[in-house]
Amino acid sequence: MxxxxxxxxxxxxxxxxxxxxxxxxxxxxxxxxxxxxxxxxxxxxxxxxxxxxxxxxxxxxxxxxxxxxxxxxxxxxxAFSVDEIRDAIEVRGTLEGLAARLAAERGASAANLEALTACVVTIDRLLEQGDPDEARFAAYVEANSRFHEVLAASCESEVVQRQVARGNALPFASPNGFLRVQAAAPDAFQTLSIANAQHRAVVDAITRREGARAEALMREHARIAHRNLQATLANPRVVDLIPGGRLIVHDG
Amino acid sequence: MxxxxxxxxxxxxxxxxxxxxxxxxxxxxxxxxxxxxxxxxxxxxxxxxxxxxxxxxxxxxxxxxxxxxxxxxxxxxxAFSVDEIRDAIEVRGTLEGLAARLAAERGASAANLEALTACVVTIDRLLEQGDPDEARFAAYVEANSRFHEVLAASCESEVVQRQVARGNALPFASPNGFLRVQAAAPDAFQTLSIANAQHRAVVDAITRREGARAEALMREHARIAHRNLQATLANPRVVDLIPGGRLIVHDG
DNA sequence: TGTCTTTGCGATGTATACATGTAGCTATTC
DNA sequence: GAATAGCTACATGTATACATCGCAAAGACA
Structure with a gap:
């Protein structure tokens, strides 16, 4: 009350x-x-x-x-040091890589594969529309979020899913953590296109049961966040664009 | 009170x-x-x-x-299904593999490398003494525990260390989870020898800064637990040898 | 003037009292 | 005899009262 x-x-x-x-x-x-x-x-x-x-x-x-x-x-x-954020991103990539590998090796359900593809298609369409306004950006976040969520669920393992969620718990480690600064960057379109190409490749790898490829792709996909982290540090004005940006401690 | x-x-x-x-x-x-x-x-x-x-x-x-x-x-x-335990073991292997890779790539401290080697040597000596009594078994558990603990610390990343600890939280996923049933098996000496050979190889890989090798070795090392899990299921009498064994639900 | 001590405030950790909601059992009715 | 409705008992969720511990500030003494 x-x-x-x-x-x-x-x-x-x-x-x-x-x-x-x-x-x-x-x-x-x-x-x-x-x-x-x-x-x-x-x-x-x-x-x-x-x-x-x-x-x-x-x-x-x-x-x-x-x-x-x-x-x-x-x-x-x-407070989070830059090194800690870097490690948290690496952890997320590793765990999402595990989920992707297991999904590929064990086979993902048709429903999940369709859902993943739908996300990729949605993002592609949004990118085709050029510079994102607020609504399109929200749609992008939604689709990106959903892709990572469905991917974690695709290995049909509650244990893995849970651990992936834990890996995403830190705000900077989440797939959406740096999305706002990414979208605000001058080469935003290119970066987002590359990210979605990786999405598409992962879905392809899972479909073909290529576990190692799916894993490597998801790991590399997470590392996009490293670049965004660097961009954020280089331009302190965007620190408020990322959730919890104020928690980053700038040490040598 | x-x-x-x-x-x-x-x-x-x-x-x-x-x-x-x-x-x-x-x-x-x-x-x-x-x-x-x-x-x-x-x-x-x-x-x-x-x-x-x-x-x-x-x-x-x-x-x-x-x-x-x-x-x-x-x-x-x-309650934990057999599949869930299998996945938890895989998660642990993946996270310990990450720790090993980072330790190799970033370089482990001399102190940590010495501590790891000390564990390997201790276990070797214990194995040389033949059939383990209760005291030697306790020493083995101690050395094995310490090896995994130091390994997680060797990448000098609190974030990774924390996540590894989380991966070990489930009793069956812990490096010591199945140690008692492993030591009670007829081919115990051989299995424990192989496990320690993997320990030694990981230390070697980290020393040589061979990240991929270190990672692959730790993953495979964790999978020893899969065999022990199978052995446990085949011989239900040993279920009380593993902590939380009663929590395993035997579904089809 | 500086340092040590003491006192007081306020925090956490703990215990317990109270209200609300749910599940299970029983009795009654169809 | 079975099903449903109501009641009872006990569970959790919440709030608050209390004691202990730590920390800070102020005062006294060297």
Whole structure:
């Protein structure tokens, strides 16, 4: 009842889930700065949610990797070095590569292959339309998201799917993490075209049961994010285009 | 105060940690059978710990993969199909392979390389002594554990290390999961020798900065567990030799 | 003036009380 | 006899009260 009515997607969910969503949002938006201790009473007051559900949410966010425990108790918002982001991207690529390989070796269902193809086609059409406006960009994010989601599901392994989701948990590691800066780059069209060509090639590899090829492609596909990371660092003004950009610590 | 004095490793830790350790133990020992809902008041009574820390522990164990949420609320002990265990082993191999590759490509520290070699030498000496008694087996477990631990640390990446730890979280996926059944097999000496030869080869590959070789070796190394899993299924009497063996559900 | 000590505030960790919702059982009716 | 409806009991989700521990600030003493 105490929760603000402006909160989105907060209806008909438990306080714990609401707290988790809200806190993640606050962290990614920089309302809770990196390195700062999270005070339970303060965020309880801020969100209008009592301490108990806040507590549960904090534990989940720690497991998620967004928070780190403090020795004397409680949590603080984690800061991410460039090296850590690079490694997180590599982890995602490796896990998505595993999913692709297993999908190829074990055979993906016709439904999943169709869904993957549909995503590729959608993205191709969007790219044909030239410079993206906000609506087309949202459609692109949606299709890209769905491609990676269906791919993880294509190996029909809950265990793998779960682990891939964990690999994507860090905001910078997610397939959509750097999408906004990617789309804002001068060579955006080319990069996005290459990315979608990789999508298409992966679907082809899975269809032909070529596991090693599918795996290598997904790994390389993830490494596009490395370039985007570099671009982000070179042009600090775009740091606010990526979720949680403020959490990046710029060390030597 | 209410906790049983017989509890091991329970001194000087928070109630939450105690609860997590104790609950994990109870699940792995079969005290809390797979599929059964975990009743907070019951385990609170059983452990002498109040509901709040129990709650925190349950959330952590869910993130760990040992529990699954129930739609109407609460958690139940997860059952693992043979396929899921197979996939979990594959995930571990993939992540340890990543760690090995990065260690090779980036170069491992002299200290880590020495520590890895020390583990290999220790295991070799233990194998030379013939049939293992309980003490030698414990030493073997210790050395094997340490090898995998140091390997994960050798890429100097907290992110990778963390993800490897997550991959090992499921009891069957851990490097030591099937060690007892492996040591009890008739061809135990040969299998353990092969495993240690793989250890040695990985160290060699990392030293020579041969990333692809190191990765392939760790993947194949993990797959030894597949054979052990088959052996376990063929001889149901050894199911109690592996931690959490009772959680395996035997479907067609 | 600097350092050490002490005091106080506020945080977390823990326990418990309360409300709501669900599942299972029983009784009644068709 | 079976099915349905209602009730009971117990579970979780939530809120809050309490104790302990850490940290910071202020004051006193050398």
């Amino acid at each position: 105490g929760s603000l009515p402006s909160d989105p997607a907060d209806v008909s969910a438990s306080q714990t889930v609401r707290a988790q969503l809200r806190l993640r949002e606050m962290i990614l938006d920089g309302e809770l700065p990196a390195g700062e201790r999270i005070s339970e009473p303060v965020v309880a007051e801020l969100t209008g949610i009592s301490r108990t559900p806040i507590r549960s949410a904090l534990i989940r966010l720690q497991e998620e990797g967004l928070l780190e425990p403090i020795r004397s108790g409680g949590f603080r918002v984690r | 209410g906790s049983l004095p017989s509890d091991p490793a329970d001194v000087s830790a928070s109630q939450t940690v105690r609860a997590q350790l104790r609950l994990r133990e109870m699940i792995l020992d079969g005290e809390l059978p797979a599929g059964e809902r975990i009743s907070e008041p019951v385990v609170a009574e059983l452990t002498g710990i109040s509901r709040t820390p129990i709650r925190s522990a349950l959330i952590r164990l869910q993130e760990e993969g040992l529990l699954e949420p129930i739609r109407s609320g609460g958690f139940r002990v997860r």
